[in-house]
Amino acid sequence: MSTSTSVRTPASPAETAHWLPAGKTAAICFSVDDIHPATSHDSYEAGGDLEAGALGRLVRLQRRHRQLKATLCVTPDWRLDSLVADGRLLRHIPWLNRFVHHSRLQCPGRFRLDRHPEFVAFLNGLERCEVVPHGLHHAHVGPRRAVEFQDQGQEQCAAMVQRGLEIFAAAKLRFVRGYVPPAWNAPRALIAALGRLDFRFITSARDLHTPVSPSAVTAMSGLKGLSLIHPQTVGDRQLVHLPCNFQATSAIERAVGILEAGGMLHIKAHIFKTDGRHVMADGLDELYCNYLDLLFSVMERRFGGQLWWAHLSEVAERFRARP
Secondary structure, X not given: OOEEOOOOOOOOHHHHOOOOOOOOOEEEEEEEEEEOOOOOOOOOOOOOOHHHOHHHHHHHHHHHOOOOOEEEEEOOEEOEOOOOOOOOHHHHOOOHHHOOEOOOEOOOXXXXXXXXXXXXXXXXXXXXXXXXXXXXXOOOOEOOOOOOOOOOOHHHHHHHHHHHHHHHHHHOOOOOOEEOOHHHOOOHHHHHHHHHOOOOEEOOOEXXXXXXXXXXXXXXEEEOOOEOOOOEEEOOOOEEEOOEOEOOOOOHHHHHHHHHOOOEEXXXXXXXXXXXXXXXXXXXXXXXXXXXXXXXXXXXXXXHHHEEEOOHHHHHHHHHOOO
């Protein structure tokens, strides 16, 4: 949805070597964005129906593919009621439109995690799942309403990230120290703030179109000019960047190409398909789950034990520990 400039050159062969476990030739990761406690009684269900909703589809997919691990990108205090701009007059007035929200917001604290203990307990009980923070409110004033990190300075970014961590702690939600910024946008100030706060990895660059090769770099959403298929470090404190390169609209041949090139296939989904007005191309509905079921079956048959089915945190830690 939004872009940032590159923070360093593409990864060198020396950087990309040695991050795979012995006997593995490539990695496969899966992450799901926008998870929060909204139920089917709200504008859209985003995990709040637990096993009866979208999270149940994830559970069933993992039961069919026992090696599959998932990184759940959870927003501490979700505010967006709709991803589509509404009809308010102020958003049509030049200059003023930069300082008002362009879409409806939920009441403050409505989906704050520490107010939803059953939801948190369900997340904590999921097998082969890890949680990372996904913004604070997933909202921003101005036309780029879902791009939470835009022109904030490092101190403001750090305060927003820290507030999210405080909500996670109050809710007793277990998580790993990775970060997925809303709409993939990761300005330099956010990267610096995450390094200060001892985060280990970030996922920003999403590219579904650049042809796959060992030297390919990202040119779509988020950070540009980073490796399309390999982890690499960004910023001054060696934050590991993990690219996203596959979703529901991608062909199976793209996945095969990434794995044959020895890279990490990072598949993305969003927990809800539609908010009633906007449709997510990679929303985790039954159709996408059926496609993933087929994809994983093909990968299992084609690559067998050569594949490393990994959490994002596992890839990041292996990369940080490489010789």
